[in-house]
Amino acid sequence: MRRRTRTILLILCLIANFSMGQKYNILIKGGHVIDPKNNIDAVMDVAITEGKIVAVAKDIDKDDGKQVVDATGLFVTPGLIDIHVHVFQGTNGDQQYMNGPSAITPDGFTFRVGVTTVVDAGCAGWRTFPTFKKQTIDRSQTRVLAFLNIVGEGMRGGPFEQNLKDMDAKTTGEFAKNNATDIVGIKLAHYDGAEWAPTDRAVEAGKLAGIPVMIDFGGANPPLPIEELFMKHLRPGDIFTHCFAQLPNARECIVDPQLKKIKPFVWEAQKRGIVFDVGYGGISFSYSQAIPAIKSGFFPQAISTDLHIGSMNGAMKDMLTTMSKFLAMGMDLQSVVKASTWQPAQVINRKELGNLSVGTEADIAVLRIREGKFGLFDYTGYKLETNKKLECEMTIRAGKIVYDLNGIANPVFAPAK
Numbered sequence: 001m002r003r004r005t006r007t008i009l010l011i012l013c014l015i016a017n018f019s020m021g022q023k024y025n026i027l028i029k030g031g032h033v034i035d036p037k038n039n040i041d042a043v044m045d046v047a048i049t050e051g052k053i054v055a056v057a058k059d060i061d062k063d064d065g066k067q068v069v070d071a072t073g074l075f076v077t078p079g080l081i082d083i084h085v086h087v088f089q090g091t092n093g094d095q096q097y098m099n100g101p102s103a104i105t106p107d108g109f110t111f112r113v114g115v116t117t118v119v120d121a122g123c124a125g126w127r128t129f130p131t132f133k134k135q136t137i138d139r140s141q142t143r144v145l146a147f148l149n150i151v152g153e154g155m156r157g158g159p160f161e162q163n164l165k166d167m168d169a170k171t172t173g174e175f176a177k178n179n180a181t182d183i184v185g186i187k188l189a190h191y192d193g194a195e196w197a198p199t200d201r202a203v204e205a206g207k208l209a210g211i212p213v214m215i216d217f218g219g220a221n222p223p224l225p226i227e228e229l230f231m232k233h234l235r236p237g238d239i240f241t242h243c244f245a246q247l248p249n250a251r252e253c254i255v256d257p258q259l260k261k262i263k264p265f266v267w268e269a270q271k272r273g274i275v276f277d278v279g280y281g282g283i284s285f286s287y288s289q290a291i292p293a294i295k296s297g298f299f300p301q302a303i304s305t306d307l308h309i310g311s312m313n314g315a316m317k318d319m320l321t322t323m324s325k326f327l328a329m330g331m332d333l334q335s336v337v338k339a340s341t342w343q344p345a346q347v348i349n350r351k352e353l354g355n356l357s358v359g360t361e362a363d364i365a366v367l368r369i370r371e372g373k374f375g376l377f378d379y380t381g382y383k384l385e386t387n388k389k390l391e392c393e394m395t396i397r398a399g400k401i402v403y404d405l406n407g408i409a410n411p412v413f414a415p416a417k
Contacts, residue, residue, distance in 0.1 A: 024049050025399065026409075027065025031076035031366060036338035037355035046076060048362040051399030056356055067401075069409045071366055074393055075333070078341040078354050079116025079363030082319050084214070084241055084279040084304035087144060088123035088132045088154070096157035097123045099131060102308050106142040109307065111403040113318045114365030114392040117143040117353055121214060121241070121279070121306070122187025125154035125166075126175035129183075137182055141397060143363075145348065147187035147214050148176045150202040161190045169201040173208025180209070184348040185239070189216035194224060199233050206238070212347065214239040214277070218251025226252045227265045236273025239347065242284035243276040243300060244293065253289055260292040267298070275347050280316045281306035287329075287382045294329040302344040303336065315379045320367070320390040325376045328386040333369075366394035366408070 024047040033044040033056065040056065047055040047065065062068050087106045090099030097103045106118055124132040129148060137144045149155060152166045160166070176183045186209070188202040199215060206213040217229060217240065230240070246253045254266045254276075270276060278285065278300050303326060305311065305319050316322060323336050331339075345354030352360055368391045377383040395403040401413065 031071025230269035241279035
Protein backbone atom coordinates (compact mmCIF):
# COMPACT_ATOMS: atom_id res chain seq x y z
CA MET A 1 0.00 0.00 0.00
CA ARG A 2 2.86 2.34 0.91
CA ARG A 3 4.65 1.49 -2.34
CA ARG A 4 1.48 2.31 -4.30
CA THR A 5 1.14 5.63 -2.45
CA ARG A 6 4.79 6.49 -3.14
CA THR A 7 4.30 5.63 -6.84
CA ILE A 8 1.25 7.90 -7.09
CA LEU A 9 3.13 10.74 -5.37
CA LEU A 10 6.08 10.29 -7.72
CA ILE A 11 3.80 10.45 -10.78
CA LEU A 12 2.12 13.59 -9.42
CA CYS A 13 5.53 15.20 -8.84
CA LEU A 14 6.62 14.36 -12.40
CA ILE A 15 3.40 15.85 -13.78
CA ALA A 16 3.87 18.97 -11.66
CA ASN A 17 7.48 19.35 -12.78
CA PHE A 18 6.49 18.89 -16.43
CA SER A 19 3.68 21.44 -16.13
CA MET A 20 6.03 23.94 -14.52
CA GLY A 21 8.21 23.65 -17.62
CA GLN A 22 5.36 24.58 -19.92
CA LYS A 23 5.48 28.34 -20.31
CA TYR A 24 2.43 28.89 -22.49
CA ASN A 25 -1.26 28.03 -22.21
CA ILE A 26 -1.60 27.82 -26.00
CA LEU A 27 1.13 27.58 -28.61
CA ILE A 28 0.22 27.94 -32.29
CA LYS A 29 2.93 26.25 -34.35
CA GLY A 30 3.91 26.55 -37.98
CA GLY A 31 1.20 28.89 -39.28
CA HIS A 32 1.71 31.65 -41.83
CA VAL A 33 1.18 34.76 -39.70
CA ILE A 34 -0.33 37.84 -41.35
CA ASP A 35 -0.27 40.80 -38.97
CA PRO A 36 -0.56 44.04 -40.97
CA LYS A 37 0.10 46.36 -38.03
CA ASN A 38 3.47 44.77 -37.33
CA ASN A 39 4.32 44.03 -40.98
CA ILE A 40 4.52 40.30 -40.36
CA ASP A 41 3.89 38.05 -43.35
CA ALA A 42 5.81 34.85 -42.64
CA VAL A 43 5.69 31.44 -41.00
CA MET A 44 5.88 32.12 -37.26
CA ASP A 45 4.74 30.65 -33.95
CA VAL A 46 2.40 32.48 -31.57
CA ALA A 47 2.38 31.87 -27.81
CA ILE A 48 -0.47 32.75 -25.45
CA THR A 49 -0.51 32.92 -21.66
CA GLU A 50 -3.26 34.18 -19.34
CA GLY A 51 -5.28 35.55 -22.22
CA LYS A 52 -2.43 37.59 -23.74
CA ILE A 53 -0.07 37.16 -26.66
CA VAL A 54 3.36 36.75 -25.07
CA ALA A 55 5.55 35.77 -28.04
CA VAL A 56 5.52 35.84 -31.83
CA ALA A 57 8.70 34.17 -33.08
CA LYS A 58 10.16 31.47 -35.27
CA ASP A 59 10.32 27.90 -33.96
CA ILE A 60 9.19 28.17 -30.34
CA ASP A 61 9.76 24.83 -28.60
CA LYS A 62 6.50 22.86 -28.78
CA ASP A 63 7.22 21.38 -25.34
CA ASP A 64 6.68 24.86 -23.91
CA GLY A 65 2.96 24.76 -24.73
CA LYS A 66 0.30 23.14 -22.54
CA GLN A 67 -1.92 23.04 -25.62
CA VAL A 68 -0.30 23.02 -29.06
CA VAL A 69 -2.14 24.00 -32.23
CA ASP A 70 -0.73 22.58 -35.45
CA ALA A 71 -1.28 25.42 -37.95
CA THR A 72 0.92 24.00 -40.70
CA GLY A 73 -0.42 25.13 -44.07
CA LEU A 74 -2.84 27.57 -42.42
CA PHE A 75 -2.93 31.34 -42.00
CA VAL A 76 -2.85 32.92 -38.55
CA THR A 77 -4.35 36.41 -38.37
CA PRO A 78 -5.70 38.76 -35.73
CA GLY A 79 -9.29 38.02 -34.84
CA LEU A 80 -11.50 39.48 -37.56
CA ILE A 81 -13.40 42.72 -36.88
CA ASP A 82 -16.79 43.19 -38.53
CA ILE A 83 -17.75 46.85 -38.05
CA HIS A 84 -21.25 46.60 -39.53
CA VAL A 85 -23.63 44.05 -37.99
CA HIS A 86 -27.09 43.99 -36.41
CA VAL A 87 -27.12 42.01 -33.16
CA PHE A 88 -29.83 43.66 -31.00
CA GLN A 89 -31.94 40.53 -31.37
CA GLY A 90 -35.33 40.34 -29.65
CA THR A 91 -38.86 38.99 -29.91
CA ASN A 92 -40.77 42.20 -30.61
CA GLY A 93 -42.12 41.42 -34.06
CA ASP A 94 -42.82 45.04 -35.02
CA GLN A 95 -39.41 46.46 -34.11
CA GLN A 96 -37.14 45.11 -36.88
CA TYR A 97 -33.48 45.51 -35.80
CA MET A 98 -34.11 47.22 -32.45
CA ASN A 99 -34.80 44.35 -30.04
CA GLY A 100 -36.54 42.61 -32.91
CA PRO A 101 -36.39 39.44 -35.04
CA SER A 102 -34.37 40.82 -37.97
CA ALA A 103 -31.21 41.03 -35.83
CA ILE A 104 -29.24 37.99 -34.65
CA THR A 105 -27.41 36.86 -31.51
CA PRO A 106 -23.69 37.31 -32.15
CA ASP A 107 -21.93 34.26 -30.70
CA GLY A 108 -23.66 31.80 -33.01
CA PHE A 109 -22.40 33.54 -36.16
CA THR A 110 -19.02 35.03 -35.27
CA PHE A 111 -16.55 32.47 -33.97
CA ARG A 112 -17.23 29.94 -36.75
CA VAL A 113 -15.92 32.51 -39.27
CA GLY A 114 -12.98 33.89 -37.26
CA VAL A 115 -14.74 37.05 -36.06
CA THR A 116 -13.92 38.08 -32.49
CA THR A 117 -15.21 41.69 -32.52
CA VAL A 118 -18.40 43.11 -34.01
CA VAL A 119 -19.80 46.62 -34.06
CA ASP A 120 -23.57 46.89 -34.04
CA ALA A 121 -24.50 49.49 -36.65
CA GLY A 122 -27.13 51.62 -34.97
CA CYS A 123 -29.76 49.17 -33.78
CA ALA A 124 -30.03 51.10 -30.51
CA GLY A 125 -30.46 54.78 -29.83
CA TRP A 126 -29.76 56.47 -26.51
CA ARG A 127 -33.22 55.55 -25.22
CA THR A 128 -32.95 51.83 -26.02
CA PHE A 129 -29.21 51.26 -25.56
CA PRO A 130 -29.41 50.18 -21.88
CA THR A 131 -31.55 47.19 -22.90
CA PHE A 132 -29.11 46.32 -25.68
CA LYS A 133 -26.17 46.47 -23.30
CA LYS A 134 -27.88 44.29 -20.71
CA GLN A 135 -29.17 41.56 -22.99
CA THR A 136 -26.48 41.45 -25.71
CA ILE A 137 -23.23 43.30 -24.96
CA ASP A 138 -22.82 42.05 -21.40
CA ARG A 139 -23.88 38.47 -22.22
CA SER A 140 -21.79 37.80 -25.33
CA GLN A 141 -18.41 36.14 -25.56
CA THR A 142 -17.91 38.03 -28.80
CA ARG A 143 -16.66 41.55 -28.14
CA VAL A 144 -19.68 43.69 -29.03
CA LEU A 145 -19.22 47.42 -29.61
CA ALA A 146 -21.77 49.83 -31.05
CA PHE A 147 -22.57 52.76 -33.26
CA LEU A 148 -25.32 54.67 -31.45
CA ASN A 149 -28.24 55.64 -33.68
CA ILE A 150 -28.96 59.37 -33.98
CA VAL A 151 -32.62 58.35 -33.58
CA GLY A 152 -33.26 58.01 -29.86
CA GLU A 153 -35.46 54.97 -30.38
CA GLY A 154 -32.97 53.26 -32.69
CA MET A 155 -33.81 51.03 -35.65
CA ARG A 156 -37.42 50.40 -34.72
CA GLY A 157 -38.49 50.80 -38.32
CA GLY A 158 -41.14 52.74 -40.20
CA PRO A 159 -42.01 56.25 -38.98
CA PHE A 160 -39.69 55.98 -35.97
CA GLU A 161 -36.61 56.29 -38.19
CA GLN A 162 -38.08 59.23 -40.12
CA ASN A 163 -38.77 61.24 -36.97
CA LEU A 164 -36.55 64.33 -37.05
CA LYS A 165 -37.80 65.28 -33.57
CA ASP A 166 -36.13 62.15 -32.18
CA MET A 167 -32.74 63.04 -33.69
CA ASP A 168 -31.25 64.97 -30.79
CA ALA A 169 -27.56 65.62 -31.38
CA LYS A 170 -26.78 66.85 -27.86
CA THR A 171 -28.51 64.01 -26.03
CA THR A 172 -27.03 61.42 -28.39
CA GLY A 173 -23.51 62.86 -28.22
CA GLU A 174 -23.52 63.13 -24.42
CA PHE A 175 -24.88 59.61 -24.03
CA ALA A 176 -22.18 58.25 -26.35
CA LYS A 177 -19.49 60.12 -24.45
CA ASN A 178 -20.74 58.77 -21.13
CA ASN A 179 -20.75 55.21 -22.49
CA ALA A 180 -17.45 55.30 -24.36
CA THR A 181 -16.45 51.79 -23.25
CA ASP A 182 -19.10 50.33 -25.54
CA ILE A 183 -19.96 53.07 -28.07
CA VAL A 184 -17.45 53.81 -30.83
CA GLY A 185 -19.49 55.95 -33.22
CA ILE A 186 -22.79 57.50 -34.28
CA LYS A 187 -25.04 55.98 -36.97
CA LEU A 188 -27.53 57.49 -39.40
CA ALA A 189 -29.60 55.05 -41.46
CA HIS A 190 -32.82 54.52 -43.39
CA TYR A 191 -33.85 58.18 -43.64
CA ASP A 192 -35.90 58.81 -46.78
CA GLY A 193 -36.15 62.58 -46.78
CA ALA A 194 -34.22 65.09 -48.89
CA GLU A 195 -33.01 67.16 -45.90
CA TRP A 196 -29.40 67.32 -44.76
CA ALA A 197 -30.51 67.80 -41.14
CA PRO A 198 -30.20 64.11 -40.09
CA THR A 199 -26.64 63.94 -41.46
CA ASP A 200 -25.65 67.18 -39.79
CA ARG A 201 -27.16 66.15 -36.46
CA ALA A 202 -25.32 62.83 -36.55
CA VAL A 203 -22.05 64.64 -37.28
CA GLU A 204 -22.75 67.12 -34.47
CA ALA A 205 -23.28 64.22 -32.05
CA GLY A 206 -20.02 62.69 -33.27
CA LYS A 207 -18.20 65.95 -32.61
CA LEU A 208 -19.61 66.17 -29.08
CA ALA A 209 -18.47 62.62 -28.29
CA GLY A 210 -15.22 62.75 -30.27
CA ILE A 211 -16.12 59.68 -32.36
CA PRO A 212 -16.79 58.97 -36.06
CA VAL A 213 -20.14 58.84 -37.81
CA MET A 214 -21.28 55.97 -40.03
CA ILE A 215 -23.70 57.06 -42.76
CA ASP A 216 -26.10 54.66 -44.48
CA PHE A 217 -26.94 57.24 -47.11
CA GLY A 218 -29.83 57.27 -49.52
CA GLY A 219 -33.55 57.06 -49.82
CA ALA A 220 -34.34 60.47 -51.27
CA ASN A 221 -35.64 60.56 -54.83
CA PRO A 222 -33.85 62.11 -56.59
CA PRO A 223 -30.79 61.06 -54.56
CA LEU A 224 -28.80 63.62 -52.63
CA PRO A 225 -25.31 64.18 -54.13
CA ILE A 226 -22.57 62.18 -52.45
CA GLU A 227 -19.93 64.72 -53.49
CA GLU A 228 -21.65 67.25 -51.25
CA LEU A 229 -21.88 64.62 -48.51
CA PHE A 230 -18.15 63.86 -48.66
CA MET A 231 -16.86 67.39 -49.06
CA LYS A 232 -19.30 69.54 -47.07
CA HIS A 233 -20.94 67.43 -44.37
CA LEU A 234 -18.68 64.55 -43.30
CA ARG A 235 -15.36 64.91 -41.48
CA PRO A 236 -12.14 62.98 -42.09
CA GLY A 237 -12.63 59.68 -40.29
CA ASP A 238 -16.37 59.52 -40.91
CA ILE A 239 -17.62 56.37 -42.62
CA PHE A 240 -19.59 55.91 -45.84
CA THR A 241 -21.04 52.41 -45.57
CA HIS A 242 -22.61 50.31 -48.37
CA CYS A 243 -19.93 51.89 -50.56
CA PHE A 244 -20.40 49.38 -53.42
CA ALA A 245 -24.19 49.64 -53.59
CA GLN A 246 -25.94 50.31 -56.89
CA LEU A 247 -29.62 50.99 -56.27
CA PRO A 248 -31.37 52.98 -59.01
CA ASN A 249 -33.22 56.11 -57.85
CA ALA A 250 -32.20 55.51 -54.20
CA ARG A 251 -28.60 56.65 -53.82
CA GLU A 252 -25.78 57.87 -55.99
CA CYS A 253 -23.04 55.31 -56.53
CA ILE A 254 -19.26 55.83 -56.44
CA VAL A 255 -18.56 54.15 -59.81
CA ASP A 256 -20.07 55.81 -62.88
CA PRO A 257 -22.38 53.07 -64.27
CA GLN A 258 -21.76 54.10 -67.89
CA LEU A 259 -18.02 54.75 -67.76
CA LYS A 260 -17.41 52.01 -65.15
CA LYS A 261 -14.84 54.23 -63.46
CA ILE A 262 -14.54 55.66 -59.97
CA LYS A 263 -15.81 59.23 -59.98
CA PRO A 264 -12.87 61.65 -59.52
CA PHE A 265 -14.28 63.27 -56.38
CA VAL A 266 -14.47 59.83 -54.72
CA TRP A 267 -10.68 59.48 -54.96
CA GLU A 268 -10.39 62.96 -53.45
CA ALA A 269 -12.79 62.04 -50.65
CA GLN A 270 -10.72 58.97 -49.75
CA LYS A 271 -7.56 61.11 -49.73
CA ARG A 272 -9.40 63.60 -47.50
CA GLY A 273 -10.00 60.82 -44.99
CA ILE A 274 -13.53 59.65 -45.71
CA VAL A 275 -13.69 55.94 -44.81
CA PHE A 276 -15.27 53.56 -47.32
CA ASP A 277 -16.90 50.54 -45.68
CA VAL A 278 -18.36 47.57 -47.56
CA GLY A 279 -21.44 46.95 -45.37
CA TYR A 280 -22.45 44.17 -47.76
CA GLY A 281 -26.05 43.62 -46.60
CA GLY A 282 -28.95 42.18 -48.55
CA ILE A 283 -29.01 44.50 -51.58
CA SER A 284 -26.21 46.92 -50.68
CA PHE A 285 -23.40 45.33 -52.68
CA SER A 286 -23.13 44.95 -56.45
CA TYR A 287 -20.25 43.54 -58.47
CA SER A 288 -21.06 46.22 -61.05
CA GLN A 289 -19.62 48.69 -58.55
CA ALA A 290 -17.03 46.58 -56.75
CA ILE A 291 -15.24 44.95 -59.71
CA PRO A 292 -14.29 48.16 -61.55
CA ALA A 293 -13.37 49.79 -58.23
CA ILE A 294 -11.04 46.98 -57.16
CA LYS A 295 -9.50 46.72 -60.64
CA SER A 296 -8.69 50.44 -60.51
CA GLY A 297 -6.98 50.04 -57.12
CA PHE A 298 -9.78 51.56 -55.03
CA PHE A 299 -9.85 49.33 -51.94
CA PRO A 300 -12.29 49.72 -49.03
CA GLN A 301 -10.79 50.53 -45.64
CA ALA A 302 -13.18 48.09 -43.98
CA ILE A 303 -14.68 44.84 -45.20
CA SER A 304 -17.91 44.27 -43.28
CA THR A 305 -21.07 42.21 -43.69
CA ASP A 306 -24.15 44.15 -42.50
CA LEU A 307 -25.01 40.84 -40.86
CA HIS A 308 -28.72 40.18 -40.23
CA ILE A 309 -31.13 37.34 -41.00
CA GLY A 310 -31.76 38.59 -44.53
CA SER A 311 -28.17 39.12 -45.63
CA MET A 312 -26.80 35.91 -44.11
CA ASN A 313 -29.36 33.84 -46.00
CA GLY A 314 -28.92 35.80 -49.23
CA ALA A 315 -25.83 36.52 -51.28
CA MET A 316 -23.67 37.75 -48.40
CA LYS A 317 -23.52 34.58 -46.23
CA ASP A 318 -20.80 35.57 -43.74
CA MET A 319 -17.56 37.46 -43.18
CA LEU A 320 -15.28 34.89 -44.82
CA THR A 321 -17.49 34.63 -47.91
CA THR A 322 -17.40 38.41 -48.20
CA MET A 323 -13.60 38.42 -47.84
CA SER A 324 -13.37 35.63 -50.42
CA LYS A 325 -15.25 37.80 -52.92
CA PHE A 326 -12.61 40.50 -52.60
CA LEU A 327 -9.89 37.91 -53.16
CA ALA A 328 -11.75 36.76 -56.27
CA MET A 329 -12.00 40.36 -57.52
CA GLY A 330 -8.24 40.85 -57.28
CA MET A 331 -7.34 42.09 -53.80
CA ASP A 332 -4.33 40.26 -52.39
CA LEU A 333 -4.73 38.25 -49.19
CA GLN A 334 -2.67 40.67 -47.11
CA SER A 335 -4.90 43.61 -48.14
CA VAL A 336 -8.05 41.61 -47.45
CA VAL A 337 -6.80 40.68 -43.97
CA LYS A 338 -5.78 44.28 -43.30
CA ALA A 339 -9.26 45.54 -44.26
CA SER A 340 -10.77 42.96 -41.90
CA THR A 341 -8.49 43.53 -38.87
CA TRP A 342 -6.10 46.42 -38.40
CA GLN A 343 -7.79 49.03 -40.61
CA PRO A 344 -11.26 48.69 -39.01
CA ALA A 345 -9.59 48.78 -35.58
CA GLN A 346 -8.16 52.17 -36.51
CA VAL A 347 -11.47 53.35 -37.99
CA ILE A 348 -13.24 52.80 -34.64
CA ASN A 349 -10.26 54.12 -32.65
CA ARG A 350 -9.58 50.80 -30.92
CA LYS A 351 -5.94 50.34 -31.82
CA GLU A 352 -5.47 47.67 -29.18
CA LEU A 353 -7.50 45.40 -31.48
CA GLY A 354 -6.81 43.89 -34.88
CA ASN A 355 -3.17 42.97 -34.31
CA LEU A 356 -0.92 40.33 -32.78
CA SER A 357 1.41 42.58 -30.80
CA VAL A 358 2.97 41.07 -27.69
CA GLY A 359 0.93 42.13 -24.67
CA THR A 360 -2.41 42.43 -26.49
CA GLU A 361 -5.45 40.35 -25.71
CA ALA A 362 -5.23 37.11 -27.68
CA ASP A 363 -7.96 37.36 -30.31
CA ILE A 364 -6.82 35.16 -33.19
CA ALA A 365 -8.26 33.54 -36.32
CA VAL A 366 -6.67 30.48 -37.91
CA LEU A 367 -7.81 30.31 -41.53
CA ARG A 368 -7.52 27.93 -44.44
CA ILE A 369 -7.72 28.74 -48.13
CA ARG A 370 -9.81 25.85 -49.44
CA GLU A 371 -9.36 24.95 -53.09
CA GLY A 372 -12.28 23.80 -55.18
CA LYS A 373 -15.00 25.19 -57.39
CA PHE A 374 -17.03 27.99 -55.84
CA GLY A 375 -19.68 30.39 -57.10
CA LEU A 376 -19.73 33.78 -55.37
CA PHE A 377 -22.81 35.73 -56.47
CA ASP A 378 -24.36 39.10 -55.62
CA TYR A 379 -28.05 39.92 -55.15
CA THR A 380 -28.48 40.70 -58.85
CA GLY A 381 -27.47 37.16 -59.79
CA TYR A 382 -24.04 38.05 -61.17
CA LYS A 383 -21.62 35.29 -60.24
CA LEU A 384 -17.86 35.05 -59.98
CA GLU A 385 -16.42 31.56 -60.19
CA THR A 386 -13.28 31.01 -58.16
CA ASN A 387 -11.11 28.11 -57.03
CA LYS A 388 -10.27 29.58 -53.62
CA LYS A 389 -12.39 30.31 -50.58
CA LEU A 390 -11.51 31.21 -47.01
CA GLU A 391 -12.55 28.86 -44.22
CA CYS A 392 -12.05 29.12 -40.45
CA GLU A 393 -10.20 26.31 -38.70
CA MET A 394 -9.97 27.90 -35.25
CA THR A 395 -10.93 31.04 -33.36
CA ILE A 396 -9.33 32.17 -30.13
CA ARG A 397 -11.05 34.88 -28.09
CA ALA A 398 -9.29 36.43 -25.09
CA GLY A 399 -6.83 33.56 -24.99
CA LYS A 400 -9.42 30.76 -25.06
CA ILE A 401 -10.24 28.44 -27.94
CA VAL A 402 -13.89 29.13 -28.72
CA TYR A 403 -14.06 27.31 -32.08
CA ASP A 404 -12.01 24.39 -33.41
CA LEU A 405 -13.39 22.96 -36.65
CA ASN A 406 -11.21 19.86 -36.98
CA GLY A 407 -9.62 19.40 -33.58
CA ILE A 408 -6.24 20.85 -34.52
CA ALA A 409 -5.45 21.63 -30.87
CA ASN A 410 -3.51 19.00 -28.88
CA PRO A 411 -4.92 18.07 -26.48
CA VAL A 412 -8.42 18.90 -27.71
CA PHE A 413 -10.37 20.74 -25.05
CA ALA A 414 -14.07 21.50 -25.14
CA PRO A 415 -14.85 25.07 -26.26
CA ALA A 416 -14.74 27.64 -23.48
CA LYS A 417 -18.10 28.22 -21.80
